[in-house]
Amino acid sequence: MKTCLVVDDSKVIRKVARHILETLNFSVSEAGDGREALDSCMASAPDVILLDWNMPVMSGMDFLRALRDSNVASRPKVVFCTTENGMGHIRAAIEAGADEYVMKPFDRETLESKLQIVGLA
Amino acid sequence: MLTPTAPRRGAINVFAALLEQRTGQQIAANREWLVETALKPLMRARGLASLDALVAALVGGAEPALAEQVVDALLNQETSFFRDAGVLDMVADAVKSISDESAISRRPRIWSAACSTGQEPLSLAMALDERQVRAEIIATDVSEAALVRARAGRFSQFEIQRGLPVRRMVSWFESDGGDWVASPDLVRRIQFRRLNLVGDPLPFGRFDVILCRNVLLYLSPSLRRTVLDRLALSLRPGGLLVLGAGETVIGQTEAFRPSARWRGLYEPSLAHPIPLGRLAR
Numbered sequence: 101m102k103t104c105l106v107v108d109d110s111k112v113i114r115k116v117a118r119h120i121l122e123t124l125n126f127s128v129s130e131a132g133d134g135r136e137a138l139d140s141c142m143a144s145a146p147d148v149i150l151l152d153w154n155m156p157v158m159s160g161m162d163f164l165r166a167l168r169d170s171n172v173a174s175r176p177k178v179v180f181c182t183t184e185n186g187m188g189h190i191r192a193a194i195e196a197g198a199d200e201y202v203m204k205p206f207d208r209e210t211l212e213s214k215l216q217i218v219g220l221a
Numbered sequence: 222m223l224t225p226t227a228p229r230r231g232a233i234n235v236f237a238a239l240l241e242q243r244t245g246q247q248i249a250a251n252r253e254w255l256v257e258t259a260l261k262p263l264m265r266a267r268g269l270a271s272l273d274a275l276v277a278a279l280v281g282g283a284e285p286a287l288a289e290q291v292v293d294a295l296l297n298q299e300t301s302f303f304r305d306a307g308v309l310d311m312v313a314d315a316v317k318s319i320s321d322e323s324a325i326s327r328r329p330r331i332w333s334a335a336c337s338t339g340q341e342p343l344s345l346a347m348a349l350d351e352r353q354v355r356a357e358i359i360a361t362d363v364s365e366a367a368l369v370r371a372r373a374g375r376f377s378q379f380e381i382q383r384g385l386p387v388r389r390m391v392s393w394f395e396s397d398g399g400d401w402v403a404s405p406d407l408v409r410r411i412q413f414r415r416l417n418l419v420g421d422p423l424p425f426g427r428f429d430v431i432l433c434r435n436v437l438l439y440l441s442p443s444l445r446r447t448v449l450d451r452l453a454l455s456l457r458p459g460g461l462l463v464l465g466a467g468e469t470v471i472g473q474t475e476a477f478r479p480s481a482r483w484r485g486l487y488e489p490s491l492a493h494p495i496p497l498g499r500l501a502r
């Protein structure tokens with residue numbers, strides 16, 4: 101089973117994402133901020149990370165840079181999933197090593213389509 | 222699900238007949254219930270309270286544009302960028318090899334024959350640009366409303382996120398008040414025109430690739446065959462036909478055979494000349 105780590109400080113978003121991902125046959129784990137997510141990846145790296153931008157403790161961007169600098173063995177795909185929908189943010193995310201970008205609000209089809217693009221659905 | 226009561230049934234039959242007469246599209250029995258939903262916005266805009274009132278307005282004939290609006294509303298225009306992952310990239314590879322192998326230098330000619338709101342030809346134009354291939358792309362649809370949207374190249378946040386990789390999005394689109402607008406340079410590579418596959422003369426000249434995806438599905442088998450046979454005549458020898466993921470020519474016509482080289486694509490079969498009688502419409 102493919103694995104996905106959902107990183108978002110909103111419990112509701114995590115719940116919605118989990119629900120959609122489970123119908124797409126993912127095994128889902130959750131983290132409430134970048135720090136937690138990094139710990140989780142060190143313990144065991146998922147296939148893909150769905151990543152919010154603005155979070156307390158450690159933002160999505162800081163997490164992504166730390167992840168790409170870290171020695172996490174496999175290279176999980178990173179899909180940003182955020183309300184930051186401006187071109188500047190999107191370009192910065194790509195530059196920092198994001199594989200895909202989901203602009204909130206999202207639905208099942210959007211998520212499925214983006215996971216397909218990164219080769220996971 | 223509710224079964225339509227007698228008067229609604231009558232109305233639905235009128236709309237179904239109008240749609241088929243204008244476009245060849247038949248409404249599958251399990252989609253009939255969608256008719257009312259599809260026509261609701263039109264009814265509301267005109268202050269018509271029921272399907273029967275809409276029929277009366279249609280039959281009254283005071284407004285020729287109304288019939289076209291009804292047909293537009295009933296057409297299934299579902300589409301997305303790079304629909305069916307991988308297919309359009311393969312088509313772009315095929316176009317590139319046609320262009321590389323052609324003895325005289327000329328632009329490959331491509332026809333997107335039911336382009337809806339433009340995602341299909343725009344995807345192809347992006348994929349060809351990445352391969353440094355300049356092609357002539359003609360994109361047609363029976364729906365003028367769809368073509369107006371296609372020419373504008375403007376997509377909602379939901380539409381832009383269906384099938385389009387983010388790198389391609391930032392290369393070719395600008396955000397504008399919540400929508401995403403294709404670069405004029407990309408849109409300019411495509412000629413959008415109105416064309417009804419059922420009955421209109423086909424575009425002049427022959428094509429290297431024809432995409433006719435997800436449109437013949439709901440045509441009657443005999444009409445589907447007629448259209449396919451006409452498309453075969455519009456392809457150069459060695460040209461390719463691209464159908465939708467669930468579609469095939471097998472059992473429909475002998476005018477095409479599967480391409481040996483490009484999986485899932487079809488080429489005109491020279492062995493089976495098309496009886497002329499069948500082409501007349």
Ligand SMILES: C[S@@+](CC[C@H](N)C(=O)[O-])C[C@H]1O[C@@H](n2cnc3c(N)ncnc32)[C@H](O)[C@@H]1O
Nearest residue numbers: 244299300335337363364417418419434435436
């Ligand atoms: C489901 S969409 C498919 C769009 C695109 N080819 C794709 O595969 O995503 C079908 C399109 O066919 C158009 N169409 C239906 N009947 C047609 C006809 N007789 N001639 C030309 N276009 C037609 C509709 O207006 C609609 O835009």
